[in-house]
Amino acid sequence: MVVAIRRILGILLLGLVVNSSQAQCILRFSGVVTDSDTRERLSGATVRIKDIRLEVKTDEQGRFLFEGLCPGSYNILITHIGCQPVESHIHLKDDLTQDFVLPHTHSELEEVVVVGATHKHGTAITEELKGRQLAATRGASLGESLRSISGVNVLQTGATIFKPVIHGLHSNRVLILNNGIRQESQQWGSEHAPEVDPYIANRLTVIKGASSIRYGSDAIGGVVLVEPRLLPAAPGLYGEINTAFFTNNRQGVLSGIIENNSAKHPAFAWRLQGTLKKGGNSRTPDYWLMNTGIEEYNFSAAAGWQQSHRGLELFYSNFNTRLGIFRGAHIGNVTDLETAIERGEPSEEIKSAPFSYTIDRPYQQVHHHLFKLKAHHTTGTAGKLNLVLSGQYNNRMEFDVKRFASSSDAPQLDLSISTVGTDLVWDHNNWNNFRGTIGVSGSFQLNDSYKQRVFIPNYRAWNGAVFWIEKWTKGKWMLEGGLRYDWRKLFDIENNNSERFADQQFSSVSGSLGGTYRWSPELTTTLNFSSAWRAPQINELYSDGLHHSSARIETGNPSLVPERANSWMLNMDYQPFRWRFDIGFYYKDISNFIYLAPDYPPVLTIRGAFPSFSFRQTDARLHGLDATVGYVLTAHWKAEAKASILRAWDKTADDWLIQMPADRYELGLQYEFGNAKHWQDSYVKLSGQQVMRQTRVPVTGNIEKPQPDGSIRMESDYAPPPPAYFLLNLEAGTKLFWGKQPIQLSLTATNLLNTAYRDYMNAFRYFAWETGRNIGLRIMLPLGKQH
Amino acid sequence: MKQKWVKLLSGFGLLALTLAGCSKDKDEVSNEEELITTVSLRFQEIGTANVFVATFRDTDGEGGNPPSIDEIVLKPNANYSCSVELLNESVSPAEDITEEVQEEADDHELYFIPAGANITINRVDLDSKSLPVGLSSTWQTGAASTGTVRVVLKHKPGTKAAGDPVTKGETDIDLNFTTKLQ
Numbered sequence: 014m015v016v017a018i019r020r021i022l023g024i025l026l027l028g029l030v031v032n033s034s035q036a037q038c039i040l041r042f043s044g045v046v047t048d049s050d051t052r053e054r055l056s057g058a059t060v061r062i063k064d065i066r067l068e069v070k071t072d073e074q075g076r077f078l079f080e081g082l083c084p085g086s087y088n089i090l091i092t093h094i095g096c097q098p099v100e101s102h103i104h105l106k107d108d109l110t111q112d113f114v115l116p117h118t119h120s121e122l123e124e125v126v127v128v129g130a131t132h133k134h135g136t137a138i139t140e141e142l143k144g145r146q147l148a149a150t151r152g153a154s155l156g157e158s159l160r161s162i163s164g165v166n167v168l169q170t171g172a173t174i175f176k177p178v179i180h181g182l183h184s185n186r187v188l189i190l191n192n193g194i195r196q197e198s199q200q201w202g203s204e205h206a207p208e209v210d211p212y213i214a215n216r217l218t219v220i221k222g223a224s225s226i227r228y229g230s231d232a233i234g235g236v237v238l239v240e241p242r243l244l245p246a247a248p249g250l251y252g253e254i255n256t257a258f259f260t261n262n263r264q265g266v267l268s269g270i271i272e273n274n275s276a277k278h279p280a281f282a283w284r285l286q287g288t289l290k291k292g293g294n295s296r297t298p299d300y301w302l303m304n305t306g307i308e309e310y311n312f313s314a315a316a317g318w319q320q321s322h323r324g325l326e327l328f329y330s331n332f333n334t335r336l337g338i339f340r341g342a343h344i345g346n347v348t349d350l351e352t353a354i355e356r357g358e359p360s361e362e363i364k365s366a367p368f369s370y371t372i373d374r375p376y377q378q379v380h381h382h383l384f385k386l387k388a389h390h391t392t393g394t395a396g397k398l399n400l401v402l403s404g405q406y407n408n409r410m411e412f413d414v415k416r417f418a419s420s421s422d423a424p425q426l427d428l429s430i431s432t433v434g435t436d437l438v439w440d441h442n443n444w445n446n447f448r449g450t451i452g453v454s455g456s457f458q459l460n461d462s463y464k465q466r467v468f469i470p471n472y473r474a475w476n477g478a479v480f481w482i483e484k485w486t487k488g489k490w491m492l493e494g495g496l497r498y499d500w501r502k503l504f505d506i507e508n509n510n511s512e513r514f515a516d517q518q519f520s521s522v523s524g525s526l527g528g529t530y531r532w533s534p535e536l537t538t539t540l541n542f543s544s545a546w547r548a549p550q551i552n553e554l555y556s557d558g559l560h561h562s563s564a565r566i567e568t569g570n571p572s573l574v575p576e577r578a579n580s581w582m583l584n585m586d587y588q589p590f591r592w593r594f595d596i597g598f599y600y601k602d603i604s605n606f607i608y609l610a611p612d613y614p615p616v617l618t619i620r621g622a623f624p625s626f627s628f629r630q631t632d633a634r635l636h637g638l639d640a641t642v643g644y645v646l647t648a649h650w651k652a653e654a655k656a657s658i659l660r661a662w663d664k665t666a667d668d669w670l671i672q673m674p675a676d677r678y679e680l681g682l683q684y685e686f687g688n689a690k691h692w693q694d695s696y697v698k699l700s701g702q703q704v705m706r707q708t709r710v711p712v713t714g715n716i717e718k719p720q721p722d723g724s725i726r727m728e729s730d731y732a733p734p735p736p737a738y739f740l741l742n743l744e745a746g747t748k749l750f751w752g753k754q755p756i757q758l759s760l761t762a763t764n765l766l767n768t769a770y771r772d773y774m775n776a777f778r779y780f781a782w783e784t785g786r787n788i789g790l791r792i793m794l795p796l797g798k799q800h
Numbered sequence: 801m802k803q804k805w806v807k808l809l810s811g812f813g814l815l816a817l818t819l820a821g822c823s824k825d826k827d828e829v830s831n832e833e834e835l836i837t838t839v840s841l842r843f844q845e846i847g848t849a850n851v852f853v854a855t856f857r858d859t860d861g862e863g864g865n866p867p868s869i870d871e872i873v874l875k876p877n878a879n880y881s882c883s884v885e886l887l888n889e890s891v892s893p894a895e896d897i898t899e900e901v902q903e904e905a906d907d908h909e910l911y912f913i914p915a916g917a918n919i920t921i922n923r924v925d926l927d928s929k930s931l932p933v934g935l936s937s938t939w940q941t942g943a944a945s946t947g948t949v950r951v952v953l954k955h956k957p958g959t960k961a962a963g964d965p966v967t968k969g970e971t972d973i974d975l976n977f978t979t980k981l982q
Contacts, residue, residue: 343970344970344971345955345970345971345972345974346971346974348967348971348974349967349970349971352967360968362958362959414955414970416836416900416955416972417900417901417903417904418904418907418957419900419903419904420900557863557864558861558862558863558864559861559862559863566862566863568863616862616863616866617866617867617869618858618861618862618863618867619836619837619839619856619858619862619867619973619974619975620862620971620972620973620974621971621974621975623862625863
């Protein structure tokens with residue numbers, strides 16, 4: 014392996030030498046900038062090469078020209094008043110002519126979430142995954158795709174279930190918006206992965222913290238936006254075929270898009286999209302993880318009808334998955350768990366299991382349907398009125414190991430939740446440097462007819478909200494403030510044994526205030542304060558029973574009050590010559606933070622002792638740092654370092670909070686090849702990731718741990734956090750031309766050295782190693798004319 | 801314009817109704833899971849008509865109301881035959897789980913582990929591979945003493961072998977009965 018890496022590095026170095034010997038700074042880069050709606054040529058648009066801080070304006074014909082450029086790759090930013098800025102990446106080897114089309118800010122197909130021109134998300138602290146970076150994550154689940162963003166971790170349940178964690182918070186504290194609609198499912202479970210097909214998106218955005226109150230006050234951790242590309246505005250039939258193959262679990266993925274804008278009715282456009290995925294058992298460096306297969310089939314359909322002043326859009330998506338749960342993690346009681354931990358690895362029968370695509374019990378089967386209708390109409394020149402209607406149905410079935418071969422085939426847990434919602438939002442256009450959004454939103458939920466095991470009761474819920482966000486932009490300043498009032502009522506709460514529980518009603522105000530100051534074109538700082546709250550969820554109030562995946566009994570607490578988070582975030586974006594610093598600090602004070610507290614003594618059941626937990630509240634403080642530092646060494650070489658640091662403190666207990674991600678550091682070195690005739694955008698990136706051992710865990714808990722000297726110590730966890738680990742990853746991509754047909758290839762190798770390690774954030778760390786080396790090959794074939 | 805919104809809203813209402821129709825019928829199987837709620841150990845003193853029954857019962861399953869558990873009280877220096885009865889009393893009529901263990905004896909094994917109490921326990925019933933099952937056993941008590949007997953039922957689909965330690969397999973039952981020989 015080491016030899017192979019040396020060889021790769023050698024080739025890269027050779028490439029550098031060859032290329033730099035050719036470097037002569039005589040190249041020209043020219044083009045035309047047009048408006049995407051009117052197709053007019055835009056004069057006075059600014060074209061900026063960010064890397065070398067060169068800037069020109071387009072002439073009356075919309076033309077621009079740079080001369081005397083060195084070969085290499087550059088980041089371009091094109092801006093024009095009234096248009097959304099466009100960023101692009103070019104590779105100069107010969108003279109290059111490239112035209113740019115700027116979308117109009119009033120573009121009718123934009124999501125309502127687009128409020129601003131230059132800063133799409135106002136003063137919120139965001140990070141995006143798109144283009145090449147997103148392409149390199151294709152085939153992975155949503156949670157897994159997001160983990161490359163600094164400050165984002167994953168909560169894992171074995172090799173198949175990934176849940177995003179933003180700044181240490183997850184589940185109900187992280188909102189996921191699928192094409193603008195709040196994903197409504199059983200988010201409370203740490204082993205309930207988001208039911209979203211990432212192939213729908215051409216951009217994944219993470220809004221960190223509660224810095225945006227637009228989507229809901231309960232997003233104390235953050236918001237994940239899954240954003241599809243706009244429907245085609247230019248006539249033609251377009252498509253995309255994506256395939257991906259992975260060596261570790263022999264997974265294959267096929268995903269396709271077909272979309273059309275008819276020449277006859279240019280206002281009308283549609284798209285169909287679908288994904289098929291099948292993978293078998295994953296493999297650690299030593300053994301196969303029995304029963305960790307995955308199956309997924311998803312599709313979505315979208316249609317839009319756009320006129321200059323009004324438009325209508327329909328969207329439907331259907332997500333279906335079946336996820337195997339590692340057989341070796343199935344335990345009967347605490348004694349079994351302790352036996353497994355003591356053994357340190359799965360039992361022989363489990364370890365010797367061969368590779369298989371078969372998914373047996375225990376497994377999860379989840380279906381999610383989402384329907385959306387969006388209509389908008391301009392209200393004179395003042396603004397635009399948007400109406401969104403949505404309906405969702407989520408069904409989650411969990412199949413545990415059967416006690417007897419003759420036992421029924423029914424799932425042990427079967428939950429359905431239906432949600433209908435509506436948003437009415439008015440975006441107003443610029444008025445005295447103010448732009449803003451006023452909206453109301455409401456939804457009705459029916460968590461109905463659980464079957465088999467009782468864990469959470471049935472209920473109905475009403476949610477209502479009003480909000481108003483205004484943004485003021487002038488010169489180097491941008492200020493944004495928002496207010497939001499939310500109301501939630503849970504009623505008809507009962508279990509199937511006609512036991513009824515008290516109704517619950519919560520309401521409160523949240524607000525945010527932020528300011529961005531652009532000191533110079535290179536330096537921008539943003540300070541954001543927000544106060545948000547989250548109502549206790551059904552499981553926190555009324556769960557009662559055995560949570561099988563965690564082998565513990567969880568008891569809800571009907572007297573919980575909402576938690577409130579007051580957060581400060583400070584972000585600095587500084588891009589001096591060759592450097593890029595993106596550094597963000599956050600400080601979050603959460604009062605009445607709801608958490609699962611261990612009870613003593615453990616609960617006695619027929620299967621022996623189970624640790625028992627009940628929901629309680631404390632005051633917590635979470636603060637940390639997300640940093641990305643980039644340096645352009647030459648036109649071909651780039652280095653990047655990332656750090657995510659989090660400190661989570663329980664102020665009442667005067668101790669650390671449990672189950673928080675450990676500090677993570679990453680260092681990457683990237684080589685960009687110059688463009689050749691048949692190869693474009695080619696790059697190789699080698700990165701190392703160091704995850705530290707989580708040493709900040711509660712000192713004591715309710716778990717009896719016999720010590721070697723015979724005494725008993727009370728611990729907070731069954732096993733201490735696993736040691737620090739280092740992983741080496743490789744990524745390479747290129748755009749190949751087969752005649753005129755471009756083919757995008759992406760190759761990734763994660764855990765290149767096949768390191769055996771465990772991660773603290775994986776619930777199955779007690780039972781097995783993490784997966785070993787995984788090489789993924791992705792092929793993307795864009796069809797039709799590119800736009 | 802207004803009419804259009806009205807149309808939209810009514811269409812949406814229709815969708816809501818459709819969705820509501822999707823949610824499944826409430827009368828289907830509900831709250832029915834194969835639980836073992838009750839473990840009864842029935843002791844018959846050999847050569848006499850003396851019978852003693854010790855029962856563990858948790859009719860609402862894990863969590864909820866706490867279970868009840870009897871003490872095992874036997875005579876010292878005596879011989880007993882013990883039979884185990886397993887029930888699911890969360891349903892009415894109660895379901896006999898003993899039969900299912902019997903039918904799938906090749907995958908199940910009961911263990912009896914005395915601690916402190918002076919008892920020798922031998923499992924007498926065998927499965928098709930001549931491995932112990934444990935639904936029937938003999939208990940030979942010694943001098944008067946007090947301690948516990950741990951009763952464990954393990955599920956070992958396809959992996960049951962001779963001399964398996966109690967740690968092998970998945971636990972279906974794991975109970976400690978306080979035991980008095982007096």
